[in-house]
């Protein structure tokens with residue numbers, strides 16, 4: 496039987512604004528995240544992805560419903576559950592190496608062991624040569640790799656990631672996505688990954704929770720056959736993309752889900768409306 500790592504049961508979040516008007520970003524959300532899986536929360540801006548992530552990570556409490564990790568109610572952030580935000584959150588006064596060492600110092604890991612682990616993870620994210628540099632001396636992609644290294648070095652039990660690669664160029668994003676896949680296979684970390692990028696979800700996820708908006712809900716759940724061998728040029732990836740596009744189309748009622756084909760379109764074919772490859776920010 497599959498072990499449930501995170502259980503979200505009947506969770507709603509509502510706010511009252513100054514005019515007394517009620518807003519319901521999340522309504523009656525149910526979600527089970529299995530131990531060791533990577534689940535993507537996919538949906539347009541404002542559908543409640545960050546809210547749901549913050550609830551699971553313990554930064555926010557629901558208006559109603561409950562959230563458990565390993566059968567224990569989530570009431571506050573847990574050091575074994577690391578959150579990676581979009582805006583890096585690096586300490587500007589610390590070098591790359593010292594940023595990565597931070598979590599290990601907090602855990603009082605012996606200095607030799609901490610250095611060994613920090614250098615190993617910096618090698619994994621390709622930053623060995625930048626260990627002595629400061630964040631201001633790095634590009635955006637390098638900063639995000641430091642943030643990823645800092646999150647992974649403590650070998651978290653659960654990793655919450657909120658659009659961590661959205662601001663990066665495609666080369667860097669693909670590289671970091673590959674690193675996430677490799678590291679997960681090695682460590683078996685449970686990952687909840689927020690994205691509005693269909694391809695990112697199709698490439699990384701074991702399952703994709705497609706969220707609807709106003710109120711935010713999980714409208715569809717896409718489950719892929721377990722496979723870690725495919726790459727971005729493979730038929731499996733294309734099939735995964737079609738699967739995601741179809742679920743998004745079902746959720747939002749777009750006319751026809753389309754996906755890139757390598758064959759040429761027939762002559763004189765009228766162009767079909769294509770879904771955007773990602774939800775654009777409103």
Ligand SMILES: Nc1ncnc2c1ncn2[C@@H]1O[C@H](COP(=O)(O)OP(=O)(O)OP(=O)(O)O)[C@@H](O)[C@H]1O
Pocket residue numbers: 510518520538539540541542543544545546547691776
């Ligand atoms: N403190 C708050 N008070 C009132 N409304 C809030 C508050 N926090 C979030 N919301 C509302 O909840 C909804 C969901 O916000 P959330 O940040 O979770 O969306 P999101 O899916 O992460 O969007 P994005 O893709 O733009 O990051 C939005 O309509 C937002 O305005």
Ligand SMILES: [Mg+2]
Pocket residue numbers: 544545546657
């Ligand atoms: Mg968000």
